[in-house]
């Protein structure tokens with residue numbers, strides 16, 4: 001059996017790399033689109049930016065057509081995965097902060113062969129003390145503000 005030439009292959013329907021959010025709230029990073037050797041269909045290569053996925057960096061594929069699907073999910077017409085601009089993602093919760101940091105570190109490794117924490121600086125540390133009384137000058141506001149500055153500098157480095 002001969003291998004198919006590029007000319008014979010069906011359209012890849014590539015998923016643009018970047019930061020995505022599943023309609024249930026989880027953050028994901030699309031790395032690339034690859035082709036299944038058996039069906040020849042495009043497969044989105046991605047990783048989860050939360051839970052075990054964040055710890056292990058495990059990568060997954062699912063059909064690109066399914067990744068790009070719009071449908072009625074949880075009773076609302078919406079995309080299964082929505083793209084988000086990392087420069088504009090609102091910072092105000094830890095799940096988003098962790099996802100953004102992992103996404104920018106991953107991009108630096110893949111696109112620039114850089115360790116962002118040394119090529120730039122580590123992201124700001126999470127607060128460990130909380131007054132518990134609803135104080136002025138909340139430590140979390142300071143953290144998200146510092147994280148925003150880190151993001152701006154990281155994106156400038158990535159070009």
Ligand code: SF4
Nearest residue numbers: 130132133134135138
């Ligand atoms: S304002 Fe911030 S630091 Fe103070 S109790 Fe609330 S969360 Fe903690």
